Amino acid sequence: MTDLPPLYFSSLKPAACIRVSGEDAATYLQGQFSNQLERSERCAVTYGFWLSYKGKVEADSFVLACEDGTFLLLSYDCNASQLIEKLEHNIIADDVTLEDLTGQFVLWVLGGKKAPLFFEHVEVEVPQETVFTHAKEGYLFHGKHLREPHYDWLVPKDAFDLKVELEVWGKLKAVEIDLESARVLARVPAVPKDIGPGELPQEGGLADVGVSLSKGCYLGQEVMSRLNSMGSTQRQLYGVSFFGGIPQLPAKLFYEGRCVGELRSAAQSEQGSVGIALLKKRVGELTPILSLGENDTPCVVVNSCLTLLK
Structure with missing residues (x-):
């Protein structure tokens, strides 16, 4: 940053x-x-x-x-x-x-x-x-x-x-x-760019700042309570870094030939390009090097889960 x-x-x-x-x-x-x-x-x-x-x-x-x-x-x-x-x-x-x-x-x-x-x-x-x-x-x-x-x-x-x-x-x-x-360099998720109608707040590490688990009934409240008590999501936002220009966003990310997520936001820094990507957690936790095309050379380094950057 x-x-x-x-x-x-x-x-x-x-x-x-x-x-x-x-x-x-x-x-x-x-x-x-x-x-x-x-x-x-x-x-x-x-x-x-x-x-x-x-x-x-x-x-x-x-x-x-x-x-x-x-x-x-x-x-x-x-x-x-x-x-x-x-x-x-x-x-x-x-x-x-x-x-x-x-x-x-x-x-x-x-x-x-x-x-x-x-x-x-x-x-x-x-x-x-x-x-x-x-x-x-x-x-x-x-x-x-x-x-x-x-x-x-x-x-x-x-x-x-x-x-x-x-x-x-x-x-x-x-x-x-x-x-x-500045937002992307700070790895701050944006709605709806990084987390939108297809995602849960928890997938962006946003539940702590925008979801109440103690108030009464509201739209989506049952799902929020269930996630809090029974487990985690299958996807998560991660900070990534890569060399080269910024592709058209969102851009699919691949690992070992399989699509494992999307690059949602990106910005240039003095050290190269950085971004925010929504990835399958089982892949993101490996901190792998991903590619921007199914057969491209891996170039996108997964740095850390955004929930760890609070």
Whole structure:
């Protein structure tokens, strides 16, 4: 993994930003979301999944509990219209309204050990890990792009330009990073790219961060409980490294002439290319050298299971 600068930033257009309101919003979301939303904290932020009845990951999101009783769903990469369709499908007699706000927001990402100095300069309160604070007409909370602490800053479009603010401040040089490459180099799984509708949270080592085993019934809950008590999955995400260019993704991976998984994400590093691959565990545990074609020379080195990188 490449060391990140003392102060870095990036920006992205979130794939989904949905406001959920109505008298039954809290109860409805609690019965659909994989993680515990009944929280005592004010301005709580919860990360989790929207599962199928088979426990497969159809989408992920943060859920921000706003003071007015509404909720804001934010997903980095899961399509807003598809998420709304899934949620609307399960609304029967509930008083719940879904409003797509995706095009109205931009997501800034700020991190590095010097980030608190900038927040102090702009007089913004740094949030605790499980809550958000209001900042510049938006919401500031801990992100999940990387393994080291960093912040997501969701603000209305054109309301705030973090890059300009950092330049005006000028006390420290802020480096704009390629967030996707940094994510892959840090071996952080992304939904739906690495773990999606065909996979379980456990296959990406994501159950600990997005699945509650103590809350009441929710869609996919029986499968989550069964996996926790009766055994493990047959597949797992692994970090891999290889030389050469990045193939078109996803790319099948072969061992001894048999397809054993897929390379899902990849990025270039100074030492070559690195990636995240979904592999059969019985093969991944051997830490073998895989090939990108059935008859190609083996070149993909399996490094470690992603669950060991927490």
